[in-house]
Amino acid sequence: MPTITGDMMIVIVSALAAALSFGLVVFPYLQRTDKKQKYRDVIEKKKKDLFEVAKSEIKIKNKSSLSAKDSVASFFKVKQMAGDMGDKVRVQLLQAGIRDPMAPLFYIMAQMLLPLFLVLFCVFIMSAMDKEISRSITALVILGAASAGFFLPRILVKNTIIKRQDDFAIMFPDALDMMLICVQGGIGLEQAVERIASEIAEHSPLLAEELGILSAEMAMLNDRRSALSDFGRRVGGFGKSFATALIQAEQYGTSVSQAIRVIADELREARMAKAEQKAASLPPKLTVPMILFFLPALFIIILGPAGIEATSAGLGQG
Numbered sequence: 001m002p003t004i005t006g007d008m009m010i011v012i013v014s015a016l017a018a019a020l021s022f023g024l025v026v027f028p029y030l031q032r033t034d035k036k037q038k039y040r041d042v043i044e045k046k047k048k049d050l051f052e053v054a055k056s057e058i059k060i061k062n063k064s065s066l067s068a069k070d071s072v073a074s075f076f077k078v079k080q081m082a083g084d085m086g087d088k089v090r091v092q093l094l095q096a097g098i099r100d101p102m103a104p105l106f107y108i109m110a111q112m113l114l115p116l117f118l119v120l121f122c123v124f125i126m127s128a129m130d131k132e133i134s135r136s137i138t139a140l141v142i143l144g145a146a147s148a149g150f151f152l153p154r155i156l157v158k159n160t161i162i163k164r165q166d167d168f169a170i171m172f173p174d175a176l177d178m179m180l181i182c183v184q185g186g187i188g189l190e191q192a193v194e195r196i197a198s199e200i201a202e203h204s205p206l207l208a209e210e211l212g213i214l215s216a217e218m219a220m221l222n223d224r225r226s227a228l229s230d231f232g233r234r235v236g237g238f239g240k241s242f243a244t245a246l247i248q249a250e251q252y253g254t255s256v257s258q259a260i261r262v263i264a265d266e267l268r269e270a271r272m273a274k275a276e277q278k279a280a281s282l283p284p285k286l287t288v289p290m291i292l293f294f295l296p297a298l299f300i301i302i303l304g305p306a307g308i309e310a311t312s313a314g315l316g317q318g
Contacts (some may be wrong), residue, residue, distance in 0.1 A: 025053070038063060056176070089104040089108065091233055092157055092158075092161065094233060095161045095165075095233075096157045096160040096235045097164055098157075101178065101181045106159070107153055111149075111150055111153055115145070115146040115147075115150045117149065118148060120318075126138060142169060168235060168238055168239065169204050169237070169267070170204070170271070171203060172238050172239075172242075172267055173264050173271060174200075175200055175207060176242070176263060176264035177194050177264055178196050179196050179259055179260055180257055180260045182196065182255060184257050189218070189224075189256060190215055190218045193214055193215040194211075194212070194215035194219075195210065196211060197212040198212075210234060210239070212229065213231070217230060217231075225247050225251075229247070232244060238267050241263060
């Protein structure tokens with residue numbers, strides 16, 4: 001059996017290090033290609049869906065009598081089943097990036113079934129325990145499991161919305177600056193939105209997807225205000241302000257470029273204010289970790305040698 005010498009080990013480690021370095025260099029470029037491809041897939045799917053909606057509208061106009069299945073889209077089916085609650089859930093899921101028309105129904109079903117599952121699971125665990133549990137503790141556990149199951153989907157969706165809006169807040173002002181340059185250069189708003197979405201796909205794929213969907217809707221739908229309203233509803237926060245400003249600019253005949261410039265300045269100021277707020281809140285957050293971890297180590301380093309010398313002196317005298 002051949003033995004591994006020191007030189008061979010150096011060669012193997014060098015080869016692994018070279019392969020790892022190559023992978024670290026190449027992986028971001030592959031990921032960039034994947035982001036662009038995902039962006040293109042989302043836009044193509046949205047265009048296909050809009051095309052199918054347009055075909056269904058033409059079919060409705062040409063036919064005098066249609067069944068409910070042919071004339072009502074899946075979103076309106078969910079709306080009929082869930083009512084106003086389904087509308088609110090639909091907006092929240094859109095802001096979380098979940099665009100499936102049946103997602104609100106699944107969300108409501110999860111809020112109903114998950115508490116039941118957790119309650120049954122807790123009851124099974126408590127019944128399998130040897131120790132007898134009092135009724136008050138059992139009721140408390142069942143109530144906690146039901147509450148956790150009911151609020152867990154809402155918490156997950158809310159956290160996703162916050163993360164997406166934070167990602168939008170980082171890149172959206174820069175995207176508006178690029179959009180302003182395109183509009184001032186004579187490019188139409190639809191083409192400008194599509195161009196910016198393609199440019200920022202590498203840096204912010206979430207914002208690129210939303211802008212790409214906005215571009216597809218403005219290109220294939222006759223109503224630009226409706227496309228902007230849908231964009232504001234999907235993105236929320238900054239996106240809603242952007243959509244409202246453009247709708248008002250189009251409604252009152254004011255300059256679109258001026259509206260984009262104002263919104264970009266406001267968003268940049270809000271981003272800077274949020275960064276300053278986070279920086280100001282950092283010292284109080286660091287107080288407890290410094291007391292728990294930094295000061296004990298500092299005391300050990302400073303007082304440790306003196307303690308060792310005092311102990312040695314005491315042992316020498318003894």
